[in-house]
Each structure stands twice: as C-alpha cells, then as structure tokens.
Amino acid sequence: MNLHNNPSEARAYTRRDFLNSSLALASAAVTVPAFIQRSAYALPKPAWGMSSIPGVPEERILVVVQLSGGNDGLNTVVPFLDDLYYRARPSIALPREQVLELSGRGVDGVGLHRALAPIKNLYDNGLCSVVQGVGYPNPNRSHFKSMDIWHTADTTGTGDGWLGRYVDAECVGYGKGESGTAEQPAGQTKAVEPPVAIGRTAPLALMGRTTKPVSFETADLFRWTGQDVHEDLVKPYKTISERSVPADLDEHSTAAFLMRTSMDAQIASDSIRRAVAARPLVQYPNSQLAQQLSMVAKMIRAGVKTRVYYVTHSGFDTHSGQGGPFGRHANLLGQFAEAIQAFYRDLEAQDNAGRVLTMSFSEFGRRVAQNASQGTDHGTAAPMFLFGPMVNAGVIGRQPSLSDLDQGDLKFGLDFRSVYAGVLEDWLVADSKVVLEGSFRPAKVIRKA
Amino acid sequence: MPLAPEDRLPANLRPLKPERFGYEQARHLLWRAGFGGTPEQINTLASWGIERAVDYIVDFDKIEYPSPAADRFDPDIIRPLTPDEQRQLRIARQTQDEETVARFRLRDQQAKRDDRRQMRQIQQWWLTRMIESPRPLEEKLTLFWHGHFATSYRTIEDSYHMYLQNQLFRSHAAGNFGELLFQIIRDPAMLAYLDNDESRRDRPNENLARELMELFSLGVGNYTEMDIKEGARALTGYTFRDDEFVFLENNHDSGSKKILGKRGALDGDDFVTAILETRACSRFICTKLYRFFVKSVPAEWKDIPRESREVITDLASTMLRSRYEIRPVLRRLFLSEHFYHDQVMNEQVKSPVELVVGAVRSLHTPVRDLNILLEAMDLMGQNIFFPPSVKGWDGGRSWINTATLFVRQNILAFLLTGKKPVGYDSMADKQVYESEKLLSWLAETDPSAARDPQRVVDFLLRLTLGTAPPTARATLEEFVHDHGGALGRDMITALLLIITAMPEYQLC
Structure with missing residues (x-):
C-alpha cells in the first residue's frame, strides 16, 4: 500500500488569482439569496422601550473594545508634569507639547497622546471618561493569563466569561438552549439575540454556561453555499442541519455541541446578513477596528436584539521600536481614536448614541522604564476608556505614582471588576454580585440621571 | 445507569485486543495519526492488523520520501546589508545623498513585498506536502510542533526563517523533544519572534525565557518569576546573523544564576537542561500530545478526568524512560485500547488543516486552488505560519462557532463541485471531481x-x-x-x- 496522495493538479498560485479573489471580496455583499426570505426566523421589529425584565431598558447596549497585546498606559494618558516619566523613558516619552492636556475638576498634569485628538474632542464634549490606574492584585504578566483574568473577572483566570455570565443570568428568554434558541418553538420572538463578536474567534468574555456568542469576520460567508449547486439540496440540508439533538446522544458530547451550533448558525445567518448588507451612514477609516465598529453600528441600526458586542484592536505588544509621539504605538492609538469617532458619528446619525456605551481595556499596561530596544515590556495597571453620552465624563481615579513602584511596575488604584460592576449596575441594570461572583464597589463610570 | 466495566474508558495503556482492530479503528488511526484515508487505505490497514498498521504509520522514516531541499526557496530575499552596502549607505547619509538613501529604502520595500510573496509560496508548498506526503504522521507532527512552538511570520517578516523552522520541526517530528528544545533556542525565527535578538546583557529581555517555561515545556505554576528573570540572563547572547545562530559572548551574562534549583554560571543550554530535569516537563508535553492526538481535556491538571490523567502519566513515564523520545510514546498510544475507545473515536473537532487536507486525501477531490484553500483555512481560524499568538491554536471546540461552521461547509462544497464560495469569485473551477x-x-x-x-x-x-x-x-x-x-x-x-x-x- 502507499499513503502517497497524488492530487489531480496542485495549481500554482499566481498573483492574478490573488488579485481576482481580493477584488471579488468587495463586491459580494450585494448577493441576497432566496432563503433569507424564510418567515420562521424573521427579524423581530425594533421595539425600543419594550423590556424583557421589568424596569430594565432593553435598548441599552455595551460595546467592548479589546486592545490586545498590552497597551502602554503611560504613553496613552501621559503624566507630562512628572520628571520621573521623562527619566524612565528617555527616547519614547512624549514631550509636553505633544500631549493634549485634559481639563476638569481635580485633573492635573495628565493629557492624552497626540494621536488621540478625536478622543480629546469627545472628552471635551462630555462623551468620554478616562479611568486611571486600573488593574488587579498580584498582576500576571502573561498575555494569555492576564487576558483570561480580564475576560473571566476572576484572578485565577478560570471559569466562564463575565459577559457570558451576564447574559446567562439577566436576560429573560435566554439560556434555555446553548444560545437560548434551540428549545424555543420556531417563529417565537426571542427577547435577546446572542452576543456578537466581530472577528475570527469567539472571546472567552462572551462564553457563558449556556450563552455562546455569534462571531464572524465576513458576513458574506455566513450561509451554506452548497445550496447554490442545486435547489433540491436545500431540503435534505435543512433536515440534517436543523434537527434537534437526538435523545440517545449525550448532551455534553462534541456531536451534540455541533448540532446546537449548527442550528444557531442557521438562525443567526438570517438576521445578521440582512443587517450588515446595508451601507454605513457615515464614512469610516480603513482600519480593521473601524470596519468592525461599522458592522456593529449597522447591526444596531437594523435592530438586531443583541446587547453586547465585542471588537478587537491588536498589535499593542510593543517590546521594540514602540515610538513616541509618532511611530508604531502612535499609529495604533490613532486608529483607535478615529474608529471611535466615526462610530459615534454614525450612532448620532442613527439617533442611537444614547443607547450605546463603549468600553475599552487591555490585558495590562507596560513597565514604567523603557527597555534597550526602544520598547516596553509587560507591566501592570493602565487606563480604561468609556464612551457615550451616559458616561460620567472626566478623569476617574488617580494617576498611579511613578515613585512608589512595585519592582518597576505601577501599583493599581482601582480594580477592573469595580469598573465592570459600575457598568453592570448603572448601565445594564444587572446584579453585579451575581455576575461577578463577588462583591466589588461599583465605580462611578455612569452619570446619574 | 452505570457503565459496564468493559465500556468504561480504560485508565491505562493496555493494548487493544488484535481482533478488535477493524475498519473503524483503521480509519480512526489514519485520521488521528494523519489526515484520513481512502477506502482502499482503510481496508488495507485493517487487513494488516494493529501491530503492522501502527508500525507502518509510526516508523514513517522507512518510507522513501525526499526531505525538502534547503535551496527550495530563496534564502536571500531578506538579508543584512553587506559591509560594502553598509559603507555606501553610511556615506550617503553623511553626505546627504538623498538619491542613494532612497534607493536603499526602495530596495528594502521591494524585498519585503517579494518576501510576502515567497511566504505565500511556502504556505502553498507545505499545504501541498501535507496533501501528498506518504508519511502523514511526519506532517501531522510538524503541524503539532508548529502549534506548540508557535511563531508567526507577521512578527518576524522573514519567510526563509519560517521555512527553516518548519524544517526543524520536520527533522525532529517524532524524534527527541530535548534536542528540539536545545534547537529552538537557536532557531532564528524563534529568537526574533520572542525578542531574544534584542536582549542585552545589562537589560535582558524576558520574553523567550518566560514562554520557554510557560508554553513550551513546564506550564504555569512550575517555575517562579525569579526563574524567568534568571533564565533571561542565561539566554543573553543567543541571537542570529542572517540565517545562522550565533552566540555573542560579549553580550552574554556569564554571572552566577539560579534557575529551577540549579546554580552556576548557567547559559541557555544549562537552562534547557534544568527544564528537562524538571518533573513537570514530560507530563506537560504528554498532556499536549494527548490533547492533540486523543481528546481535549481541561487546562488544569486537577480538572482532567482520572482516566486521562493516568494515561498521560503513563505516557510521561514512557517518555522519560526513553529520554524524551517521541516515537515510543506515540507507538504505545496508538496500540492502546484507550485510543480506540468510543469516548475517543469521532469525538475530536477537525482542525481547519485536518478538514481541508483530510477531505482531499480521503475523498480524492481535486485540489482546485491552493490559494482559496489557504484563505478558507485562515477564515476558519488556522492560517499556517501565522498562528494567532505564541500560545498557538486553542483547538477543540474553539474551532467551532456559528461563523466557522459555514466556512467549513462551504470549502467542502468548493472541493466537491468547484463552486467558489461567495466572497471569492463567482466563477466555478472547471475540474471534474470523479x-x-x-x-x-x-x-x-x-x-x-x-x-x-x-x-x-x-x-x-x-x-x-x-x-x-x-x-x-x-x-x-x-x-x-x-x-x-x-x-x-x-x-x-x-x-x-x-x-x-x-x-x-x-x-x-
């Protein structure tokens, strides 16, 4: 016998193939296949003010922006009056004239990186809150562990995601099946759609015990194309992809998991592809983050009943060649700020800005001192940003001291779970003790009505 | 209802009874130790019996198949400037000869473009090799090591270094893990990826030292922050020049250190030796092999079901007895009843590579378009040579979500019919699938x-x-x-x- 496999033809890659495929990507969004017309899973009409939980305004939405890799907090919100800052960072510090000074009660000597000008503008208009010195005890400097800690809101980094737990616990009509849909009769309107992550992988933060997020990168591929080969294939395909888990199959088995996901996929496919096919109301920059936020804005506009969206902006692991006022880190911050600005312009144009709170975080900040490669190594506490007209605008919390360090690292002043608790209690109107599985004093990140 | 004793997952590596090795078991072996098989291949292995079938798969070096040649790809697209060029550039800068400076910059930009093109060719080459190889386990293990010692082209931007690393994984595929660990701290792609080329005697960069223990050999909890700091010192001076490892003595911290209980003027090799002498190492590697070849188990040791824990412990002793040889571990595993148990067979989610390569190999579909296959693999979450992070791919159920499920269905529709998925092209590939x-x-x-x-x-x-x-x-x-x-x-x-x-x- 021979295990050698001789495929008929392994066609060589040509540059033309590549160009063809990239060009096609841009124009494919117009295709609307016939099966989207099915009525059973029709998109519920937007009905703001209707509430699945008495007293909870259902229209409230949280968008999480993850800055992956460990964003350098000190070059994001800069303590430009502190000599220690300039001494620790001889070649990457921002000179005072490159810092956009923040004003406000009790705010002294801190400003935003020049690349964050669009955010400075939001700040000046009362649409941005900067939360200083956020971290947690015994900081972990592994990207993965620290990211897991932020995602689970647990300092061992184990367990379900905090937003998954929120949806599990707080959303009525949700959580019966794997994503709240499997055991509901077809045609019944769901109270809430699953959380949506734009990107290739589903973030741990959105993984609850029963909650599983929808995640996708390109909405055009969000359906089975085999049906285009022959219409007769639709019926057997639907029979097998929408069947429920047989009674003799262990519900914890991978096969059962796949069947539930398959069912969820059919349902999510309809409502989301319809939403994303629309044009954005404003122009977005070309960065990946901006494109992700543009999709989120379109889903919000279409009335997809998702309450939690998740987007990611990567590349913050600046061990070398980080740059100061300009360069790699500045570019990343610039993309972040411009994307947020476009997102809120879009939401304003939709008249939805008041419903949408956006929160950014990174798994850790970076060391105070720069390293030999004009970069910074993994550190600890860092600022978070919150955006939207409902935020308690200004600077919250104190800038961590640059003289009182823990082995060269900043000491945190505010536990990130207090920020989560503030968002849960005062924005999502949820019981933070249940969701966070612990008691954290809610940070005052949301303005009192 | 409690399971009858014989239905339970065995908590040991007792061999499968020869008469229980049939079509299903041969098919399972071909999938897990490779990328699936045709009806002919499945039936042939089944007719051979388990011993001969496992030997055939595991002792793959007995099957004739040329190793990839070093000059298969161009090593010099990305290369350091020659002393002569350095001088020219220096003079141009001093004399403000903008034209020459600009020429160098353009050359650099062109080289980067050419290199990205070559990286695409290397991706296609490896995908083709996985599809064609008569030694599927060799490629499967190369993929395993790529995920284990995950290094991304996106960071290092040198396609030839990625090719060299791929060769390193292949040449040690079922060989000795210890040797591989000694080689990985000399591998240009890894040294660049984890910044060890930037590490200085007076300012050691901790990235490689940390991941060497956390992700490559011991796992969290089996070393201290101090071991990382000291390990980083031991690794100073380990860097590369062009495509070769070099040890820069004058950038090496030759002072006394203490790593994992070992004291002395330790260097990188002593660091690796200290790791290999740590009890946790063989168990850590065998847990990863188990997760890759057998079934997905929780990250924390205490959460792993007892049957799997016992089997992993047993595999780890096998590994230690042979001083970190991989082949004896796999042979025992593939011969065991545990490996062919109902709770193991058909319970693993195919990785995107397994899905695509496996479909072509087991169904004999045309390959059609390597580029489309690679793009689909990327959308499914596995872009070879571009792992998402140094942690590699999580695998298991994390491959599956509502979005990747459609890409998975659609790439199969493409292989079977030539119908290109929406988003690629409206044209169909004309090759007929017989x-x-x-x-x-x-x-x-x-x-x-x-x-x-x-x-x-x-x-x-x-x-x-x-x-x-x-x-x-x-x-x-x-x-x-x-x-x-x-x-x-x-x-x-x-x-x-x-x-x-x-x-x-x-x-x-």
Whole structure:
C-alpha cells in the first residue's frame, strides 16, 4: 500500500488569482439569496422601550473594545508634569507639547497622546471618561493569563466569561438552549439575540454556561453555499442541519455541541446578513477596528436584539521600536481614536448614541522604564476608556505614582471588576454580585440621571 | 445507569485486543495519526492488523520520501546589508545623498513585498506536502510542533526563517523533544519572534525565557518569576546573523544564576537542561500530545478526568524512560485500547488543516486552488505560519462557532463541485471531481453493492463519518429515491455535499 496522495493538479498560485479573489471580496455583499426570505426566523421589529425584565431598558447596549497585546498606559494618558516619566523613558516619552492636556475638576498634569485628538474632542464634549490606574492584585504578566483574568473577572483566570455570565443570568428568554434558541418553538420572538463578536474567534468574555456568542469576520460567508449547486439540496440540508439533538446522544458530547451550533448558525445567518448588507451612514477609516465598529453600528441600526458586542484592536505588544509621539504605538492609538469617532458619528446619525456605551481595556499596561530596544515590556495597571453620552465624563481615579513602584511596575488604584460592576449596575441594570461572583464597589463610570 | 466495566474508558495503556482492530479503528488511526484515508487505505490497514498498521504509520522514516531541499526557496530575499552596502549607505547619509538613501529604502520595500510573496509560496508548498506526503504522521507532527512552538511570520517578516523552522520541526517530528528544545533556542525565527535578538546583557529581555517555561515545556505554576528573570540572563547572547545562530559572548551574562534549583554560571543550554530535569516537563508535553492526538481535556491538571490523567502519566513515564523520545510514546498510544475507545473515536473537532487536507486525501477531490484553500483555512481560524499568538491554536471546540461552521461547509462544497464560495469569485473551477470512483472498492468486493442505494449510502457515511446515524441514512436514502435511484457521479457528489454539511462531519 502507499499513503502517497497524488492530487489531480496542485495549481500554482499566481498573483492574478490573488488579485481576482481580493477584488471579488468587495463586491459580494450585494448577493441576497432566496432563503433569507424564510418567515420562521424573521427579524423581530425594533421595539425600543419594550423590556424583557421589568424596569430594565432593553435598548441599552455595551460595546467592548479589546486592545490586545498590552497597551502602554503611560504613553496613552501621559503624566507630562512628572520628571520621573521623562527619566524612565528617555527616547519614547512624549514631550509636553505633544500631549493634549485634559481639563476638569481635580485633573492635573495628565493629557492624552497626540494621536488621540478625536478622543480629546469627545472628552471635551462630555462623551468620554478616562479611568486611571486600573488593574488587579498580584498582576500576571502573561498575555494569555492576564487576558483570561480580564475576560473571566476572576484572578485565577478560570471559569466562564463575565459577559457570558451576564447574559446567562439577566436576560429573560435566554439560556434555555446553548444560545437560548434551540428549545424555543420556531417563529417565537426571542427577547435577546446572542452576543456578537466581530472577528475570527469567539472571546472567552462572551462564553457563558449556556450563552455562546455569534462571531464572524465576513458576513458574506455566513450561509451554506452548497445550496447554490442545486435547489433540491436545500431540503435534505435543512433536515440534517436543523434537527434537534437526538435523545440517545449525550448532551455534553462534541456531536451534540455541533448540532446546537449548527442550528444557531442557521438562525443567526438570517438576521445578521440582512443587517450588515446595508451601507454605513457615515464614512469610516480603513482600519480593521473601524470596519468592525461599522458592522456593529449597522447591526444596531437594523435592530438586531443583541446587547453586547465585542471588537478587537491588536498589535499593542510593543517590546521594540514602540515610538513616541509618532511611530508604531502612535499609529495604533490613532486608529483607535478615529474608529471611535466615526462610530459615534454614525450612532448620532442613527439617533442611537444614547443607547450605546463603549468600553475599552487591555490585558495590562507596560513597565514604567523603557527597555534597550526602544520598547516596553509587560507591566501592570493602565487606563480604561468609556464612551457615550451616559458616561460620567472626566478623569476617574488617580494617576498611579511613578515613585512608589512595585519592582518597576505601577501599583493599581482601582480594580477592573469595580469598573465592570459600575457598568453592570448603572448601565445594564444587572446584579453585579451575581455576575461577578463577588462583591466589588461599583465605580462611578455612569452619570446619574 | 452505570457503565459496564468493559465500556468504561480504560485508565491505562493496555493494548487493544488484535481482533478488535477493524475498519473503524483503521480509519480512526489514519485520521488521528494523519489526515484520513481512502477506502482502499482503510481496508488495507485493517487487513494488516494493529501491530503492522501502527508500525507502518509510526516508523514513517522507512518510507522513501525526499526531505525538502534547503535551496527550495530563496534564502536571500531578506538579508543584512553587506559591509560594502553598509559603507555606501553610511556615506550617503553623511553626505546627504538623498538619491542613494532612497534607493536603499526602495530596495528594502521591494524585498519585503517579494518576501510576502515567497511566504505565500511556502504556505502553498507545505499545504501541498501535507496533501501528498506518504508519511502523514511526519506532517501531522510538524503541524503539532508548529502549534506548540508557535511563531508567526507577521512578527518576524522573514519567510526563509519560517521555512527553516518548519524544517526543524520536520527533522525532529517524532524524534527527541530535548534536542528540539536545545534547537529552538537557536532557531532564528524563534529568537526574533520572542525578542531574544534584542536582549542585552545589562537589560535582558524576558520574553523567550518566560514562554520557554510557560508554553513550551513546564506550564504555569512550575517555575517562579525569579526563574524567568534568571533564565533571561542565561539566554543573553543567543541571537542570529542572517540565517545562522550565533552566540555573542560579549553580550552574554556569564554571572552566577539560579534557575529551577540549579546554580552556576548557567547559559541557555544549562537552562534547557534544568527544564528537562524538571518533573513537570514530560507530563506537560504528554498532556499536549494527548490533547492533540486523543481528546481535549481541561487546562488544569486537577480538572482532567482520572482516566486521562493516568494515561498521560503513563505516557510521561514512557517518555522519560526513553529520554524524551517521541516515537515510543506515540507507538504505545496508538496500540492502546484507550485510543480506540468510543469516548475517543469521532469525538475530536477537525482542525481547519485536518478538514481541508483530510477531505482531499480521503475523498480524492481535486485540489482546485491552493490559494482559496489557504484563505478558507485562515477564515476558519488556522492560517499556517501565522498562528494567532505564541500560545498557538486553542483547538477543540474553539474551532467551532456559528461563523466557522459555514466556512467549513462551504470549502467542502468548493472541493466537491468547484463552486467558489461567495466572497471569492463567482466563477466555478472547471475540474471534474470523479466522485463515483470512491465506490470502486465497494464494487470490487460486490458489484451489485455499488448499485444499491442502501449499501452506497451506508458506505459513504461510514467513510466520511465513521458511523451511519439513522436520521442521516434515512434522509439520504430518501434523496436518492426521490431522484430516480440512479447512483451516477452527480448523485454521489450531491450525497457528499449533504454529508459534508452535517455537524458530524466536523468530527474525526
């Protein structure tokens, strides 16, 4: 016998193939296949003010922006009056004239990186809150562990995601099946759609015990194309992809998991592809983050009943060649700020800005001192940003001291779970003790009505 | 209802009884130790019996297959400037000869573009090799090490270094883990990826030292922050020049250190030796091998079910007895009853590579377009040579979400029919897939079987899923019946289209 496999033809890659495929990507969004017309899973009409939980305004939405890799907090919100800052960072510090000074009660000597000008503008208009010195005890400097800690809101980094737990616990009509849909009769309107992550992988933060997020990168591929080969294939395909888990199959088995996901996929496919096919109301920059936020804005506009969206902006692991006022880190911050600005312009144009709170975080900040490669190594506490007209605008919390360090690292002043608790209690109107599985004093990140 | 003792997952590596090695077991072995097999390959392994089948798979170096040549790709697209060029550039800068400076900058930009193109060619080359290799386990293990010592082109931007690293993994695929660990701290791609080339004697960069223990050998909890700091000192001076490892003595911290309980003027090799002498190492590697080849288990040791823990412990002793040889570990595993248990077979989610390579290898579809296959693998979450982070790919259920499930179905539709998924191109690939040839094994044993819808549906389901679930069988038989009962090429392809869209097709 021979295990050698001789495929008929392994066609060589040509540059033309590549160009063809990239060009096609841009124009494919117009295709609307016939099966989207099915009525059973029709998109519920937007009905703001209707509430699945008495007293909870259902229209409230949280968008999480993850800055992956460990964003350098000190070059994001800069303590430009502190000599220690300039001494620790001889070649990457921002000179005072490159810092956009923040004003406000009790705010002294801190400003935003020049690349964050669009955010400075939001700040000046009362649409941005900067939360200083956020971290947690015994900081972990592994990207993965620290990211897991932020995602689970647990300092061992184990367990379900905090937003998954929120949806599990707080959303009525949700959580019966794997994503709240499997055991509901077809045609019944769901109270809430699953959380949506734009990107290739589903973030741990959105993984609850029963909650599983929808995640996708390109909405055009969000359906089975085999049906285009022959219409007769639709019926057997639907029979097998929408069947429920047989009674003799262990519900914890991978096969059962796949069947539930398959069912969820059919349902999510309809409502989301319809939403994303629309044009954005404003122009977005070309960065990946901006494109992700543009999709989120379109889903919000279409009335997809998702309450939690998740987007990611990567590349913050600046061990070398980080740059100061300009360069790699500045570019990343610039993309972040411009994307947020476009997102809120879009939401304003939709008249939805008041419903949408956006929160950014990174798994850790970076060391105070720069390293030999004009970069910074993994550190600890860092600022978070919150955006939207409902935020308690200004600077919250104190800038961590640059003289009182823990082995060269900043000491945190505010536990990130207090920020989560503030968002849960005062924005999502949820019981933070249940969701966070612990008691954290809610940070005052949301303005009192 | 409690399981009968013989139905429980064995908590040891006792060998499978030879008479229990049949079609399903041979198929399982071909999938897990490779990328699936054709009906002919499955039946041949089954007829050989377990011992010969496992030897054939594991002792793959006995199968003739040339190693990739060092000059298969251009090593010099990305290269340091020659002393002569350095001088020219320096003079140009001093004399403000903008034209020359600009020429150098353009050359650099062109080199980066050429290199990205070469990286694409290397991706296609490896995908082709996985599809064609007569030694599937060698490529499977190369993929395992790529995920284990995950290094991304996106960071290092040197395609030839990625190629060299791929060769390193292949040459040690089933060899000695210790040797591989000594080599990895000399591997240019790894040294660049984890910044060790930037580490200085007076300011050690901790990235490589940390991941060497956390992700490559011991796991969290088996070392201290101090071990990382001291390990980083031991690794100073380990860097590369062009495509070669170099040890820069004057950038090495030769002072006394203490790593993992070992003291002295330790260097990188002593660091690796200290790791290999740590009890946690063999267990850590065997847990990863177990997760890759057998079944997904929780990250925390205490959360892993007892049966799996015992088996992993046993594999780890096998590994230690042979001083970190991989081959004896795999042989014991592939011969064990545990490996062929119901709770193991058809319970693993195929990785995107397994899905794509496995479909071509087991169904004999045309390859059609390597570029489209690579793009689809990327969308499914596995872009080879571009792992998402130094942690590699999480694997298991994390491959599956509502979005990747559609890409998985659609890339199979493309392989089977040439119909390009929306988002790529509206044109169909014209190559014909002679799906009816899959039935030739069935026809050889019994010519009437290939004309019997029940037999054909059963045969296709057992080939593609390993089992024939009743709902699927009924649905497919009805489909054949509704279309006149003829089993020509179009019907076989249609059946495969439906089967490969089934949730169960994602399992192996």
